[in-house]
Amino acid sequence: MKFSPAMSALHYGQSIFEGMKAFRNPAGEVQLFRPEENFKRLNKSAKRMSMEEVPEEIFMDGLKKLVSLDKDWVPSQEGSSLYIRPLLFATDAYIGVKSSKNYTFLIITCPVGKYYSEPVKVLAADKFVRAIPGGVGDAKTAGNYAAAMLPATKANMEGYDQVLWMDGYEFKYTQEIGTMNFFVEIDGTIYTPKLNGAILEGITRDSVITLLKQNGYNVVEKDLPITDIFEAAEAGTLTDAFGSGTAASISPISAIGWNGKEVELPAVADRKVSNWLYKQLEGIKKGEIEDVNNWNIPL
Numbered sequence: 001m002k003f004s005p006a007m008s009a010l011h012y013g014q015s016i017f018e019g020m021k022a023f024r025n026p027a028g029e030v031q032l033f034r035p036e037e038n039f040k041r042l043n044k045s046a047k048r049m050s051m052e053e054v055p056e057e058i059f060m061d062g063l064k065k066l067v068s069l070d071k072d073w074v075p076s077q078e079g080s081s082l083y084i085r086p087l088l089f090a091t092d093a094y095i096g097v098k099s100s101k102n103y104t105f106l107i108i109t110c111p112v113g114k115y116y117s118e119p120v121k122v123l124a125a126d127k128f129v130r131a132i133p134g135g136v137g138d139a140k141t142a143g144n145y146a147a148a149m150l151p152a153t154k155a156n157m158e159g160y161d162q163v164l165w166m167d168g169y170e171f172k173y174t175q176e177i178g179t180m181n182f183f184v185e186i187d188g189t190i191y192t193p194k195l196n197g198a199i200l201e202g203i204t205r206d207s208v209i210t211l212l213k214q215n216g217y218n219v220v221e222k223d224l225p226i227t228d229i230f231e232a233a234e235a236g237t238l239t240d241a242f243g244s245g246t247a248a249s250i251s252p253i254s255a256i257g258w259n260g261k262e263v264e265l266p267a268v269a270d271r272k273v274s275n276w277l278y279k280q281l282e283g284i285k286k287g288e289i290e291d292v293n294n295w296n297i298p299l
């Protein structure tokens, strides 16, 4: 690819992406998990970033054609898949802040194994902010990740794997983690922060909520204060915490740091909800468990 040093995406950040996966089912066929949702979210991000939207047939036909060509690269081992990364960025060679007239849409793929081999330790942000309502936190746009790198490095130096982002006003309400949405189980109810424009609307988040509700679990989306989590830990009612996302699937959280304190979660083997969800979700994506919601799309 050739581009101008004045290419506007590099200077002004009109760059958005998606993350999705293709899986091999027991018959050896390749299937995509909820690709329509990625298509819709890409264009939602495009709207927010004042970019031109991608026509549905270009996205879906291009996706299917590419994955068909690459289908021998779709692995079949447990936890593995073909990761798919659609990308849209501004290509006008123009110095000056304005929406680009020209864009490139492309898709790249690579085979991946399990994302995190170990449960993750997260540190609640107390200084850095990822997003506030009205900003671009609910767009999958490049700058959000650039802004998160320094805080993540600082959290790493304190022994944590990821930042647990908090609301940008009071640092009181939990939002999400790196590239995952956040769930906790307290006293038998599963809570996740309510979407507020600052949280990325994860497709895995939606799948998790749907599966939990369909299977009789009590799920509540609400503004979720970190103090509730620490109080539950003290009371012995904090039984599970996990992140959800395409890359990581269901990723159990082993500890949460906040305000100089830390809570530890029960051993991963004892996590009924996150273990069940991981098996369900991966089983559905791989065609091993019945897909009652018609989430899988054959190539």
Ligand SMILES: *Cc1c(COP(=O)(O)O)cnc(C)c1O
Binding pocket: 019, 140, 176, 177, 178, 179, 180, 181, 200, 201, 202, 203, 204, 205, 244, 245, 246, 247
């Ligand atoms: C992609 C992403 C998620 C997870 O979304 P999925 O659609 O479930 O993969 C969560 N948070 C952020 C910030 C993300 O970029």
